[in-house]
Amino acid sequence: MIWAQLLTTVVMFGSVYAVLTLALNLQYARGGMINFGMVAYFAAGAYAYAIVTQAPPEGLDQYLFGFAAPWWAGFLAAGLASLAFAVLTGWPTLRLRGEYLALTTFAFAEVFHSVLLNERRIGNGSVGLSNVERPDVAWTGLDDTIVYAVAALTMMLATAYVFNRILASPYGRVLDAIREDELAAQTVGKKITRIRFEVFLISAIPVGFAGALYAMITTLVSPTLYTAEVTFTVWIALVLGGERTIVGAVLGTMALIFIQESLRVYPFETVRAAQIAASAEEILTGAIFIVMLRWQPFEKLMKKGRPS
Amino acid sequence: MSKFNRSRRGLYTASVAAMAFAAAISGSVTAASAAEVTIGVLVPLTGELGEFGSIVAKGVELAANEINAAGGTSCGTIRTVVADTAGEPDHAIRAATKMIESDGAVAILGPTSGEMVALVDLAKRKKTVIVSPYAGTITLNKLGGDFVYRTVSSDLGDGAASGLWLTERGYKRVAFLVQNEESTISPAQVARTKVEKSGIEITDYVVYNPGQPSYQAELTAVLAHKPDAIYLAGGQESGVTVIKEATAGGFKGEWLFTADLAVPEIFDAVGARLLNDRAYVEFADADKSLPEYKAFEALHVAKAGEAPGPFAANSFDMMNLVALSLQASGDCTGAGINSAIRGVSEGGVAVSSFADGKAAIAAGKDIDYQGASGPLTFDASGTVAGAYSIQAAKDGAWVNTKFYPASLFD
Numbered sequence: 001m002i003w004a005q006l007l008t009t010v011v012m013f014g015s016v017y018a019v020l021t022l023a024l025n026l027q028y029a030r031g032g033m034i035n036f037g038m039v040a041y042f043a044a045g046a047y048a049y050a051i052v053t054q055a056p057p058e059g060l061d062q063y064l065f066g067f068a069a070p071w072w073a074g075f076l077a078a079g080l081a082s083l084a085f086a087v088l089t090g091w092p093t094l095r096l097r098g099e100y101l102a103l104t105t106f107a108f109a110e111v112f113h114s115v116l117l118n119e120r121r122i123g124n125g126s127v128g129l130s131n132v133e134r135p136d137v138a139w140t141g142l143d144d145t146i147v148y149a150v151a152a153l154t155m156m157l158a159t160a161y162v163f164n165r166i167l168a169s170p171y172g173r174v175l176d177a178i179r180e181d182e183l184a185a186q187t188v189g190k191k192i193t194r195i196r197f198e199v200f201l202i203s204a205i206p207v208g209f210a211g212a213l214y215a216m217i218t219t220l221v222s223p224t225l226y227t228a229e230v231t232f233t234v235w236i237a238l239v240l241g242g243e244r245t246i247v248g249a250v251l252g253t254m255a256l257i258f259i260q261e262s263l264r265v266y267p268f269e270t271v272r273a274a275q276i277a278a279s280a281e282e283i284l285t286g287a288i289f290i291v292m293l294r295w296q297p298f299e300k301l302m303k304k305g306r307p308s
Numbered sequence: 309m310s311k312f313n314r315s316r317r318g319l320y321t322a323s324v325a326a327m328a329f330a331a332a333i334s335g336s337v338t339a340a341s342a343a344e345v346t347i348g349v350l351v352p353l354t355g356e357l358g359e360f361g362s363i364v365a366k367g368v369e370l371a372a373n374e375i376n377a378a379g380g381t382s383c384g385t386i387r388t389v390v391a392d393t394a395g396e397p398d399h400a401i402r403a404a405t406k407m408i409e410s411d412g413a414v415a416i417l418g419p420t421s422g423e424m425v426a427l428v429d430l431a432k433r434k435k436t437v438i439v440s441p442y443a444g445t446i447t448l449n450k451l452g453g454d455f456v457y458r459t460v461s462s463d464l465g466d467g468a469a470s471g472l473w474l475t476e477r478g479y480k481r482v483a484f485l486v487q488n489e490e491s492t493i494s495p496a497q498v499a500r501t502k503v504e505k506s507g508i509e510i511t512d513y514v515v516y517n518p519g520q521p522s523y524q525a526e527l528t529a530v531l532a533h534k535p536d537a538i539y540l541a542g543g544q545e546s547g548v549t550v551i552k553e554a555t556a557g558g559f560k561g562e563w564l565f566t567a568d569l570a571v572p573e574i575f576d577a578v579g580a581r582l583l584n585d586r587a588y589v590e591f592a593d594a595d596k597s598l599p600e601y602k603a604f605e606a607l608h609v610a611k612a613g614e615a616p617g618p619f620a621a622n623s624f625d626m627m628n629l630v631a632l633s634l635q636a637s638g639d640c641t642g643a644g645i646n647s648a649i650r651g652v653s654e655g656g657v658a659v660s661s662f663a664d665g666k667a668a669i670a671a672g673k674d675i676d677y678q679g680a681s682g683p684l685t686f687d688a689s690g691t692v693a694g695a696y697s698i699q700a701a702k703d704g705a706w707v708n709t710k711f712y713p714a715s716l717f718d
Contacts, residue, residue, distance in 0.1 A: 224396060
């Protein structure tokens with residue numbers, strides 16, 4: 001029973017995060033762009049979904065817009081919002097390289113977070129938007145946690161499939177060429193800035209969709225859910241899984257969420273035990289990371305069977 | 309074989325695994341064993357509200373032990389499962405889901421304001437009752453009432469009590485420093501309205517973000533307007549820094565803090581010297597003259613070896629109400645508790661402990677639980693009317709100064 005529930009949680013949250021890891025894999029491992037602001041695109045999707053589906057403000061609400069549209073409209077809006085934010089941030093920053101790009105994207109994400117937190121007319125500021133619309137899945141006859149886990153998994157697989165097609169195409173090889181040697185790629189006539197920008201945009205769309213799904217799962221959209229911690233989680237997942245493979249990115253994310261969840265699996269029956277466990281959790285997480293990064297078991301797994 | 313084909317086969321395998329996974333899990337939700345009934349205790353044990361979380365969890369534990377000593381409910385003895393949320397809504401959602409689905413919890417007790425708001429939808433979907441002893445947020449005035457309850461009054465009353473105190477003290481100029489969080493902004497807004505109505509000048513109303521190493525920027529402007537008093541609605545971490553920096557910046561006036569700072573630890577963290585005789589704290593409190601409270605206080609001292617902390621009585625009541633609801637409905641589920649919780653808290657024979665309530669129910673009577681924290685009657689939004697206390701800092705401790713009974717705020 002515990003294991004079934006653990007599996008559902010890991011698949012559900014793991015798949016949502018894996019979409020972000022896949023986008024990061026495309027941007028960084030293949031496109032050579034360091035994006036330290038992944039959470040902002042995720043948040044843009046979630047907020048867009050909530051605002052589009054939310055009922056108009058009433059009573060103590062401080063937000064200005066609520067369109068009460070059906071979920072699919074919100075879902076589409078989420079992809080568009082993330083895309084729009086990628087255009088806004090990608091256009092001025094993609095001329096930058098390496099750590100400069102990393103810092104700029106990080107700053108953009110922090111600015112966005114700060115705006116969401118302090119501008120109460122967007123989404124009630126720190127209070128957030130609660131009771132976010134979620135499609136009724138009773139017709140499936142299954143428990144809705146399972147339906148959402150399957151939906152997340154499907155979204156992740158679809159993202160992996162599309163990204164895989166892109167990377168396996170000639171376009172993907174251009175991308176590899178640009179990462180390996182920009183000058184050489186430019187010399188043979190590839191428009192570097194444009195291709196980098198395109199990849200940045202393409203990878204942002206599924207992140208927005210994942211944001212919408214995350215909002216449906218949690219039914220809450222608030223700035224506390226979208227901190228730099230999300231970005232770091234995704235980066236750790238990418239490093240865990242080993243760079244440059246789609247399966248690695250997915251496995252790394254699943255493993256990371258599994259570690260986090262399995263540390264909380266045991267039901268503590270006394271306050272004292274729960275207190276000790278809460279304090280020990282972070283130490284244990286750190287220790288596991290050190291072990292994982294030192295020996296990189298997933299990367300080794302990925303390398304097995306790969307033609308040298 | 310090309311790389312593309314190999315990856316695609318991987319995707320097919322994954323899809324098959326997904327379907328197998330869905331089939332394996334569906335319909336496998338089970339309840340706890342018949343001899344015991346599981347109650348989730350979901351509180352922040354770490355982070356800014358950690359002190360409160362542990363008081364609440366211990367209050368629930370104390371009640372559960374009493375209930376079990378009285379032979380438990382008709383659904384079996386109470387088994388608690390405790391988890392830390394660190395004050396984060398997303399942790400709360402994951403932990404609550406786990407408690408309901410794998411531990412078989414029929415009720416979840418103890419979430420804070422932000423966490424309660426995040427859990428409303430889950431509670432209704434999973435037909436699991438959630439009760440908070442300290443979530444005053446105004447958002448719940450709209451969302452609560454069905455599966456969502458609280459044994460504390462809403463922030464509207466909290467803010468009103470603060471406003472009343474600021475007016476009664478005869479201040480002319482008051483500055484508001486408010487942490488940018490749901491639980492601090494909602495009472496501050498109400499207090500502000502009250503204070504404005506009574507003609508006091510509000511020199512500044514500053515909403516600040518917590519987690520900063522220094523609040524000098526906010527304080528410089530506030531102190532420049534020389535307020536008689538500062539109303540500080542802040543968490544324990546930011547509050548300590550603000551108090552220290554304001555004093556260092558030359559603030560000589562008085563303070564009014566909100567409930568977050570109503571803990572003894574604040575005297576160690578800030579230094580009693582800076583607070584004695586000039587700091588006050590306002591919080592939702594039990595009516596300490598009630599016999600039910602006195603009995604609870606005596607029990608707490610006997611079992612825990614110390615006087616009850618803030619919200620301990622509300623936490624104790626919350627567990628008792630849930631146990632009495634289980635007993636009264638005879639249906640050992642969240643839906644059972646939800647159907648009975650209003651019935652056991654109003655209209656009928658007054659009882660003040662689980663043992664008395666159990667006996668009265670066995671005798672076929674309708675009961676009205678009178679809690680340690682007050683009479684506990686839920687309104688349409690699942691909220692109780694509450695009383696408030698003002699305590700003053702005297703010789704390094706909080707001392708009762710003023711009590712505002714619930715009747716003032718109806």
